[in-house]
Amino acid sequence: MHEASIALSLIGVATETLHEHGGERVTALTVRIGQWSAVVPEALQAAFPAAAQGTPLQGARLSIVPVPGVGACPTHGPVELQLALGLRCPVCDLPTPTLLQGDELELDELELE
């Protein structure tokens, strides 16, 4: 359960961006969380309000966009991966060693005032 730590880091990055843009508070933010990132969206959603208390993000609306894993199959090209199969093409079971997407832990967008 490191979502509380992730929430604090998220608030740090968001606050930095807020100050760069001369805003006073963040009213909404969107993050992209990859399925292979080891962060559980529900747990992050639950940890966020308490972590945001007393910061310019207090009361901000957090939207989490889950990003599915995509691997490069030698035969089928980019394929959407299934967690239960690991890094294997769901069609032919060949290894797809490189994760093309799905490890994101990214602050995508902020709404500032």
Added chain:
Amino acid sequence: MTTAPRIVTVRQNILKDNDRVAADNRRTFQDAGVRAINLVSSPGAGKTALLERTLQDLQGQIGMAVAVGDLATENDAARLRQWGAQAEQIVTGTICHLDASMVQAVLPRFELAALDVLFLENVGNLVCPASYDLGEAARAVLISTTEGEDKPLKYPTMFNTADVVVITKMDIAEAVEFDSALCRENIDRARPGVQVIELSSKKGSGLDAWYSFVRGLPLP
């Protein structure tokens, strides 16, 4: 001055501050000629036992020290010190993983120039440490024969970041009906092509391969 909401595109890694400190650590290790190895596993997989054996066997051959993270207690550091190596405890409190800043904070306590290898024994946890680069040269993920062969697929992120996977407690593999082939298949699904070492810290089997990894040599 308008107060109307504005949308700003950020597209930044949430852990960028950790990654920046990890890059600093990596440079520090490289400059000092130290190979930093991050050891991760679930609690009780045998990280400390493997390190005790390693410190004992390689004593006098290479310079080694350990920074060990735990939620509470100094027990692990005390266990490791009895083998003559410097061991510093990082008590993480409520935090379930080491991060790059915690490691950076403890580095001044070591004489890095005198070391060849610095082990970073992470908090026992197969989820949270996966996200945090410490600046290590290599990451070893341990799994014991008592844990169930499907663990690599239950914790895919952690296994996906492994430079080597170590299967520990092989001396009791038969008693617990450990299916090595199945475990290896699941490891390969989580991290295609990763090298796997089967060993017993207690009986000593498989340690040669581990020591090659520790020294940064190709595995036999």
